[in-house]
Amino acid sequence: MNDIIPILLPILAALVVIGGLVPVLMKARKSGNPYPGTRDANDPVEPLGGGGTLLEDRPSAPAAPAVRKDPDAVDLEGLEADVPDDAAGLETIAVETPLPVAGRLTRLRERLVKSNNVLGKGLLALLSSDKIDENVWDEVEETLLLADLGTEPTMELVDALRERVKVLGTRDPEHVKALLREELIKIVDPSMDRSLRIERHADRPAVMMVVGVNGVGKTTTVGKLARVLVAEDKDVLLGAADTFRAAAAEQLATWGQRVGVLTVKSDIDGADPASVAYEAVKAGIEQEVDVVMIDTAGRLQNKVGLMDELRKVKRVVEKLAEVDEVLLVLDATTGQNGLNQARVFSEVVNITGIVLTKLDGTAKGGIVVAIQKTLGVPVKLIGLGEGADDLAPFEAEGFVDALLN
Template structure:
């Protein structure tokens, strides 16, 4: 039979192409050990074939014949007990978080000390520092007292440098913050600890509760969350999301229900479940609405009839509101006996001095501060770390 000379010439080329394709298919996407490196988009080779075997593709796995693979050829696969997305990240040290998250206030206050006193201890420098303290919302009265104290000490101690003034200012701020107990109260008798949380809409009250619940859950405590904010349509839903995330039991009623009845039923549920902690969310009451403030007092009275004095009544304030927060706090103090302040959004404000103003004007300790949006960015307030964070790196 005659064969076309063109075919004879083409055969070797065709064989080379076919052999090259087979070799490329066997090598593509593999590392030593036979695991597929590529992701999607084609046929994935699952295992390196034994000698003489055909590679097994992902879509042929069920139909492929069984191949015995010994321990020397199959790497061990370790399945974690907890899915990767649920593993808690390692927390940044609290001091480092204060340094990073107080940058806005530091730019207003800390930088002023270095700039103003770098040219000497002058009246103009003291005036500039006074302005910086007021801008940072330390408060006019507190600022004037601090400036007079700094002037006196600088004269008596012979301070002549910016570093010396900065050291005196740190001491003055620590003194203004005092040594109040900032720990959160716990029940000493049988029954759940009760924390009542209140504050104006938009301060981050419900988010603060959720972050508190996350901290408590990691400590192994059983929680009940009470959605006693029945005025805002999405309040119970928002609290429910946090309950799901933290494994807490949620007590809620329909929109418009009596908040005091929600509080009553939540304490009964916490007792029945032998819960360690009950956190009660309340409506974001406007401080100029007398009837809403009266209702807040009713919620607290109902809880106290069941539980006795509450371990905490926390008022959530927004650091970005500055001196307005003082006015809000005074109105709440008329309705309930507040035990401490949770100051949110401290990382987003240049008015971090409000911590000093709140404590001085209201004689209430700042117990918690919000340092960011993440679930772990609610921290117990530490005056030493706060002051150091305000001036970190200023004179380095």
């Protein structure tokens, strides 16, 4: 044992010296002092002046505070919207004079009379029978349902007609036709307010949004409606908030140019539609126009994200001015599917009126009644053709007269 001690003493002394150096080296390393010696390509060193500091020794950057994004914020800085302030450039397309509104319904009525409308012809044929029994009433009911009148309005109309025919005991076709006309007018409801809210306010223009699903003709409807307003001596400005469909903005601008109306649009595909709508209303206020009309992108009524975006467009616009009119464009040929669309859109943006397009021989006229009964929202405008002036105010009596020829 005594022989081993002399051998262990030098070893223990060396360990003491090494043990004292280790903490010093660790302390120097943790202090973040300049990295000594030459820099190896594999060393995690960021050069500072002549030396460098180990990356792991550098203090971490403080975390950026979380910023809550405003869901209704509009990106005006990157919008690059074209906001015209005069009529420059409109001379590229000859400015047309729209036809007066007064005679439009007459022309549309003539077109509807000539079309093969099942509703009017079918009802008159049935009610002009020599004998009006239960079988006839069943067929009348079926005809109305096939015309998309809806179950409740159909039962209401059939019950009223049955009672009147029974009480009067009439079989005269002209008398029966007069009774049918009265009941149809009553159910189409001429008491509904079908006027467009297009009167300028004291300090701002009237603001109108046009909405609907893909393919119903919203942009075309906005263009045709611009012609209606110009024919009534209104100063109009258009907002091309359909930023997703290729060439939608150019299509709208062309409609506007044809009647000398300016269009606010973005040259960036996929720009924020709320930003374009905001700029359009802002320009309308600055230029003191009477009406600003905003065209929106088509969207399926069952796509939640797109419907939320539509809500945003309306909310953002209302930071500047209240939206006076929200028109839903429906394709009359879609029948009950159009009714489902109307129901969903009314829940999202509070629809104030319906524009019914393609109300020709392929359409089922009863959809007018079904929509109004279901939503309590009036049909305000109808279209019966592809012509630029084939859009007219809806009138209950004129519509029924056209159906019954």
